[in-house]
Amino acid sequence: MKKFLAVVKREYVQRVRSRMFLVVTVGAPLMFALFTVVPMLIANIRAGGPVRIAVADETGRMYERVRDSLAKERGDDEEYDAARVSDVNQNSDERIKRAAKASEQGFAVERVETEGRTTDELTRSLDERLRQEKIDAYLILPKDILESGEALFIMRNVGDVFTRGQVKDRLSGAVRDERLNERGITPEAMRGINQPVKFKATKAGAGQDKGEGFYLVFGVGFVIYLTILMYGQVILGAVIEEKETRIAEILFSSIRAFPLMMGKLIGVSLVALTQFVIWGLAFVGLGTYFAAQGMSIKLPHLPASLFAYLLLFFLLGYFIYATIYALVGSMVTTAQEGGQLAMPIILILVVGFYLVFPVIRSPNSNFAFWVSMIPFFAPITMLVRIVTQQPPLWQIVLSLAIGFTTVALLIWLASRVYRVGMLMYGKRATIPEVLKWIRQT
Numbered sequence: 001m002k003k004f005l006a007v008v009k010r011e012y013v014q015r016v017r018s019r020m021f022l023v024v025t026v027g028a029p030l031m032f033a034l035f036t037v038v039p040m041l042i043a044n045i046r047a048g049g050p051v052r053i054a055v056a057d058e059t060g061r062m063y064e065r066v067r068d069s070l071a072k073e074r075g076d077d078e079e080y081d082a083a084r085v086s087d088v089n090q091n092s093d094e095r096i097k098r099a100a101k102a103s104e105q106g107f108a109v110e111r112v113e114t115e116g117r118t119t120d121e122l123t124r125s126l127d128e129r130l131r132q133e134k135i136d137a138y139l140i141l142p143k144d145i146l147e148s149g150e151a152l153f154i155m156r157n158v159g160d161v162f163t164r165g166q167v168k169d170r171l172s173g174a175v176r177d178e179r180l181n182e183r184g185i186t187p188e189a190m191r192g193i194n195q196p197v198k199f200k201a202t203k204a205g206a207g208q209d210k211g212e213g214f215y216l217v218f219g220v221g222f223v224i225y226l227t228i229l230m231y232g233q234v235i236l237g238a239v240i241e242e243k244e245t246r247i248a249e250i251l252f253s254s255i256r257a258f259p260l261m262m263g264k265l266i267g268v269s270l271v272a273l274t275q276f277v278i279w280g281l282a283f284v285g286l287g288t289y290f291a292a293q294g295m296s297i298k299l300p301h302l303p304a305s306l307f308a309y310l311l312l313f314f315l316l317g318y319f320i321y322a323t324i325y326a327l328v329g330s331m332v333t334t335a336q337e338g339g340q341l342a343m344p345i346i347l348i349l350v351v352g353f354y355l356v357f358p359v360i361r362s363p364n365s366n367f368a369f370w371v372s373m374i375p376f377f378a379p380i381t382m383l384v385r386i387v388t389q390q391p392p393l394w395q396i397v398l399s400l401a402i403g404f405t406t407v408a409l410l411i412w413l414a415s416r417v418y419r420v421g422m423l424m425y426g427k428r429a430t431i432p433e434v435l436k437w438i439r440q441t
Contacts (some may be wrong), residue, residue, distance in 0.1 A: 007259065046240065054111075127154070228318070228346065235265065238329075313383050
């Protein structure tokens with residue numbers, strides 16, 4: 001036992017003290033913050049004032065509707081919101097400031113008189129105002145806009161695709177409302193007719209189910225995938241380390257192959273656990289920051305038993321694939337050879353994600369039962385069965401028992417292969433040779 005603990009300590013301390021561990025541990029939360037917090041801070045920067053739009057309404061009845069449509073988000077039932085848009089004809093700089101402050105994309109709308117002026121005359125006049133930077137854009141509503149659905153929108157900043165998209169969507173809403181009004185249907189009545197059904201999906205014998213458990217399962221599967229990608233090569237390198245340094249003879253004179261392999265696997269796993277704990281604390285701090293900024297963070301309301309299953313099947317998935325890496329490391333002589341053989345390991349895990357879809361449709365079918373008993377797929381498929389339509393407890397226990405028995409068997413096989421393969425240099429073991437070592441060791 002002391003020798004086993006010495007191996008665990010050596011593997012753990014050596015890797016935690018490495019510079020790469022420090023770089024990855026500190027760098028990952030920083031990268032996460034860089035791609036989440038920083039874009040949010042940049043998006044909240046108020047650059048410039050509202051977009052000044054001149055509206056020339058040749059129909060004589062669309063201006064107010066267009067102005068009001070620019071005042072609110074699409075589908076908003078509120079009346080004209082002076083804090084979101086300002087009518088330059090009506091008032092003052094204060095309203096423009098309110099519009100710019102209340103919205104990332106405020107609009108200052110100005111009405112252009114059209115009586116006695118042709119479209120060409122309006123265009124020349126408004127183009128001149130654009131050149132003088134008195135307005136940022138102008139919108140001409142032709143007399144037949146309700147029939148043709150065509151309008152002219154000219155901008156000084158042609159690269160501002162966001163403003164162009166907003167104006168197009170809100171103008172479309174204004175034209176739609178006017179068409180409804182012509183046919184004697186008020187926009188309010190149409191919105192009432194088109195009001196979507198409020199659909200609540202519930203699980204038999206439980207409260208409302210918004211799919212939190214299902215997404216949590218995919219999250220656990222992704223974490224297993226990420227962990228194997230990050231630490232699979234580390235485990236591979238730890239197993240073949242003594243091959244490259246050629247101190248195998250000394251090691252095997254004082255410790256058996258099984259505790260040596262087990263110690264390496266546990267030591268590297270503790271390194272992974274340490275890193276995830278640090279990241280977890282960093283993400284808690286990040287969540288606290290979001291909460292302080294007024295953002296509500298809702299945790300899924302799930303039974304405590306589900307979190308226990310998540311932990312057990314995460315450990316099962318991690319150790320299943322970690323021991324496969326250890327087995328591959330026992331067969332090769334260099335980390336480069338191990339990397340070539342390790343790709344199919346990840347593909348096996350990816351297949352588990354694809355099996356989720358038939359399992360969701362029929363979680364109690366024979367197919368779902370058998371794929372949830374296969375230890376390489378169980379960390380994903382059994383969890384999906386649990387969150388969709390929980391199977392009998394004996395099936396869950398059986399899946400865990402098969403999985404952890406497989407882990408022990410793989411470690412035993414890897415140690416037997418490792419003991420013989422440790423003394424081989426310059427040649428990767430073939431499958432027949434590996435089977436021979438297992439029988440003879």
